[in-house]
Structures are given as structure tokens and as C-alpha cells.
Amino acid sequence: MLILSSPSQLQLLEEMLRKIHSQSFVVCGAVMNINRGNPFDYEVIVDSWPEFKAILTRPRREVPTDDSDIFANIYGAFYRDQDAYRTLLLESDAVNWSQCFTIRGSQDGIYEASLNAAAAKQMRFSSASYIPYLSPDPNKLRECKLDAGFRLSSLNHSHVDLLNETWPYGGSKQSHRYLAKLVRCFPNICILDASGHPISWILMDPFGSGAHSYTLQSHRGRGYASALLRSLTMQASTAGYLWYSLVAPENIRMQKIQEHLGYQRLPDLCHFCVHHTV
Ligand SMILES: CC(C)(COP(=O)(O)OP(=O)(O)OC[C@H]1O[C@@H](n2cnc3c(N)ncnc32)[C@H](O)[C@@H]1OP(=O)(O)O)[C@@H](O)C(=O)NCCC(=O)NCCS
Incomplete structure (x- = not known):
């Protein structure tokens, strides 16, 4: 697991994600905000770089958040390889399991991984799904x-x-x-x-x-x-x-x-x- 911190890495990541925006819009949006001043204090975690297979965006760990606050603890997720995503979610410290949190992502494997992880970690789980609409030119x-x-x-x-x-x-x-x-x-x-x-x-x-x-x-x-x-x-x-x-x-x-x-x-x-x- 790596935290991408250099502006050139984050710029390159944005360029890669923009090319696959219809699948990656959640993390692409988070990275665009990070690259434009990062007003929400987010950071990007990848399984490997530059050939990443899974990405999570999360609030920066240095900024303390209320453990019970699902609005403060929101992650964005995207994967090219579902196993790599499961590994990043469960076998690294990318996610703080002692907090309430939300993971957003547009791939079904993200929902499945969260459902299974919640059972394994004995957390209560709820979900909602939304229709994405992409802006035209x-x-x-x-x-x-x-x-x-x-x-x-x-x-x-x-x-x-x-x-x-x-x-x-x-x-x-x-x-x-x-x-x-x-x-x-x-x-x-x-x-x-x-x-x-x-x-x-x-x-x-x-x-x-x-x-x-x-x-x-x-x-x-x-x-x-x-x-x-x-x-x-x-x-x-x-x-x-x-x-x-x-x-x-x-x-x-x-x-x-x-x-x-x-x-x-x-x-x-x-x-x-x-x-x-x-
Ligand atoms: C959804 C919501 C934001 C729409 O707000 P709104 O200002 O009424 O939206 P608009 O007026 O732009 O469009 C609504 C309808 O009015 C129609 N309309 C637009 N201009 C009009 C006009 N001059 N006269 C009459 N109708 C008009 C639109 O065509 C649309 O009609 P449709 O439902 O048949 O397509 C509002 O209903 C709301 O606040 N809902 C609760 C919160 C919510 O659902 N938010 C969205 C979260 S994703």
C-alpha cells in the first residue's frame, strides 16, 4: 500500500482516471479536488504505482475525525482487479475499522467487498445506490x-x-x-x-x-x-x-x-x- 503524495504522481493519476471517467468518476472527482487545493484534506492510497490495480481515497490520517461521523469518514474506491481491491481493503491499514465510514464506488465488486468485510468485522452494514449521470460537453x-x-x-x-x-x-x-x-x-x-x-x-x-x-x-x-x-x-x-x-x-x-x-x-x-x- 502506498500513499501518493507528490504533485506529479497525483497529476499523472488524474490524467489516467480522466481517460476512464465513466468507470472511475468517484475517485477521479476526489483526485481532481486534491489537485485543486485539496480543501477537504483527502489523500490517495494505491496498491502499487504506477501500475495500480486498486485505489482508495480517504480523509488524511493526520486530520482527526469523529469516529461516529459517517459524513466525515467517506472513502472513494476504484479497482482494475477485484482481488487487489479486496486485499487493499482488508489486508492493509487503508481503512480505519474502528470508525463508522462510507465507501463510495460504482463497481459491484466494491459493494460485495464491503458486505463481506462488514460480516467479517462484525459491523452493521447499510447501503444505498444512485444512478450516475455524466455531464456532456x-x-x-x-x-x-x-x-x-x-x-x-x-x-x-x-x-x-x-x-x-x-x-x-x-x-x-x-x-x-x-x-x-x-x-x-x-x-x-x-x-x-x-x-x-x-x-x-x-x-x-x-x-x-x-x-x-x-x-x-x-x-x-x-x-x-x-x-x-x-x-x-x-x-x-x-x-x-x-x-x-x-x-x-x-x-x-x-x-x-x-x-x-x-x-x-x-x-x-x-x-x-x-x-x-x-
Ligand atoms: C428535484 C428538485 C431540486 C427540482 O427543483 P425545481 O426547481 O422544481 O426543478 P425545475 O423547475 O428545474 O424542474 C422540475 C420540473 O419543472 C419543469 N419546469 C422547468 N421550468 C418550468 C417552468 N418555467 N414552468 C413550469 N415547469 C417548469 C421541468 O421541465 C421539470 O419538469 P419534469 O419534472 O416534468 O421534467 C426539487 O423538486 C427538490 O428540491 N426536491 C427535493 C430534493 C431533491 O430531490 N433533490 C435532488 C437530489 S439529487
Whole structure:
């Protein structure tokens, strides 16, 4: 197991992952963020270098995190060889098994390895799967027109309570801390009403994905989420990101928004494997 720390290694890794983005988008997004200032304090673990067969991205070990916080302890995974991934997961100290954590990855072997590992380590296991949508060339994104008079802006710390109240996984101190860190570290975009309160917004997450899209109930169906997704996609693309979104299979409205804008739906689901210590 190796921690890739030199900028030239990380740049080369990003170039390799960009070529296989439709399979590697989770770790590719994490590496893109690391290579653009690493605001979330992540690091990259590989089984070998440069001919890697498995990769995990994780919070840097030097930065202490709350052991019970699944939002703070999120790993990204990708493999070319499933056995190499299993070995990296189970037979190295890449993962801190004394913490609650989530592993994200779009390959079924990542889900299987997590399920088996959780049984072997006697951890409680839960999971959710999402449909990945890859952004097209931003010049091919369908136009979205907003009513005149709306102000595009950015979220700040004063808006985090609202984000935490409206996010289905929010409501806790840990989710509040996570959302505050996203707002602080990554680009986001929102629409403010006449009194300066956000009515629709979208954020970027540590894996280079569009996330937390939300429009207040009384403002839905006016094209706000579509316009913000388009704007943040353009902004991310200008900063050199290959952009994507993850949408729950039951969220038909958000799927339609992605497809309407010209995003490409991938056939395989992306898994969030959650390991609980209790
Ligand atoms: C999903 C969600 C963000 C969509 O927000 P929104 O601002 O209503 O989205 P839009 O207005 O851009 O698009 C929604 C629909 O309105 C339609 N629409 C767009 N502009 C419109 C307009 N001017 N007038 C009427 N309808 C319009 C869109 O075509 C789309 O229709 P469809 O569902 O038939 O495809 C919102 O429903 C929400 O906050 N849901 C809960 C959180 C959530 O699911 N977030 C996504 C996580 S991945």
C-alpha cells in the first residue's frame, strides 16, 4: 500500500482516471479536488504505482475525525482487479475499522467487498445506490432561461441551518458540520429571493459531484434547479472538472432534469456502502 503524495504522481493519476471517467468518476472527482487545493484534506492510497490495480481515497490520517461521523469518514474506491481491491481493503491499514465510514464506488465488486468485510468485522452494514449521470460537453448543455429579476449568488455559512433542515439526511450536528464544510470548501450556486433568502441551490461535494440540489416547495417547477445545475456544471468545467451527478432511482423529477439538460445516464449504479460500528 502506498500513499501518493507528490504533485506529479497525483497529476499523472488524474490524467489516467480522466481517460476512464465513466468507470472511475468517484475517485477521479476526489483526485481532481486534491489537485485543486485539496480543501477537504483527502489523500490517495494505491496498491502499487504506477501500475495500480486498486485505489482508495480517504480523509488524511493526520486530520482527526469523529469516529461516529459517517459524513466525515467517506472513502472513494476504484479497482482494475477485484482481488487487489479486496486485499487493499482488508489486508492493509487503508481503512480505519474502528470508525463508522462510507465507501463510495460504482463497481459491484466494491459493494460485495464491503458486505463481506462488514460480516467479517462484525459491523452493521447499510447501503444505498444512485444512478450516475455524466455531464456532456458544457457547450452542448440545453439552454435554461430564468425569470428576469432573480439573483444568482453563492451560499455562505448563514445558510447552513436551512440546508441542514431541508436535506433528507440532515438534522444532526454531524450533517451540519459536513454541509458547512462543503459550503466553505467548494463552489456552489443559489437563487436568492427579493429579501436575500435562498430559494434554490446546488453544491459540489468532495468527490467532484453535483450534490444537495434543492428548491423550496413553493418555488418548484419554474426551472430553478435546471438552471443552477447548468450554471454549476459550466463553472466546474471551466475549473477543469469532469462533472457528474448521482440521483436516487426513485427521484424521477431529478432524472428528467438531468436528461432534459443532456446528461448521459450510465447503466451501472454507484454504491454508498455504510459501515457502522454499532
Ligand atoms: C428535484 C428538485 C431540486 C427540482 O427543483 P425545481 O426547481 O422544481 O426543478 P425545475 O423547475 O428545474 O424542474 C422540475 C420540473 O419543472 C419543469 N419546469 C422547468 N421550468 C418550468 C417552468 N418555467 N414552468 C413550469 N415547469 C417548469 C421541468 O421541465 C421539470 O419538469 P419534469 O419534472 O416534468 O421534467 C426539487 O423538486 C427538490 O428540491 N426536491 C427535493 C430534493 C431533491 O430531490 N433533490 C435532488 C437530489 S439529487
